[in-house]
Every structure is written in C-alpha cells, then in structure tokens.
Amino acid sequence: MASGTENGETLTNDHPGAGTEPMSEGRCHRLAKPMRYAARAIALVGALCFLTVLIGAAITDRSGPVTMEGITLAVLGLMALAACVASWWRERLAATLLMATSVGLGIHIGVCAGHSHFLAWSMVGLPYLVAGLLLLASWRLSTQHPPHRP
Secondary structure (H helix, E strand, O other): OEEEEEOOEEEEEOOOOOOOOOOOHHHHHHHHHHHHHHHHHHHHHHHHHHHHHHHHHHHOOOOOOOOHHHHHHHHHHHHHHHHHHHOOOOHHHHHHHHHHHHHHHHHHHHHHOOOOHHHHHHHHOHHHHHHHHHHHHHHHHHHHOOOOOO
16 A cells, blocks of 8 residues: 655555556656657658558559549648658647548548448558557656756
C-alpha cells in the first residue's frame, strides 16, 4: 500500500498498482525520443509511398481526366507530407495532421472504394494513425517533464 500525507491526513491507496511512482524526467525523455523517431519514419515512408503511387498513376498514358477523387487523394498525400515536415518542430500539429489524414483516407475509401474498406484503410490509412498516436504520446511525455536546462 502506498501512503502519503496531504493536508495533514494520511492517504492510502488500496487499488492494484498502488505504490508506483510517476515516471522520472529522464525516463520520459528516453521513452519519448524513440517514439518520435519511429513516428517520423512510419509517416515518411507512408507519405513517400503514397505520393509515389499517386504520381505514377497521374503520369501514365492511360490516366483519364482529373477527378475530385484524385484531387482529394493528392490533398491527403500532401497533408501527410506536410505533417512529416512539421513533426520536426510541432509534434502536436503533426500528430493532428496525421490523424486527420488517416480519417480522411478512411472516409474517402468508404465513399469511393468498392469493397474491403477496412483492408484498404488498414494498408493506406492505418500507418498515419499509428504515427499520429506515437507523436501525440511523445509530445505528451515531453510536456509532462520539460527538458532540464542547466
């Protein structure tokens, strides 16, 4: 049991996990850094592959006229790439952009794809969701304990 004092009275925690201390500053930063790099790598690989497919489809001889679906995919691809760039300076903004890209792809797939929506989204949109959640978690760990500046 963990106990402490607050306002002169003794507090006792009887729940499982009682007695666990909050993460130290160093441990938070050691955990946040690899999460941040993994998120950046996942997002960058996903965005580059996605944009490569889009550019390849756009320059083929059989490509038809520009459609609203194609414009939507291009905007979502550029949004993912912008999130990759923003992840170096603004983690929370990048996480929001990546999760919005994932949601946008899910909506696009749900409206425009024929069948196997979840499978298509899991291949195209899920990496952005995972990267966004990793960035958000690393941002939260970083803001819980700001880095110590001597």
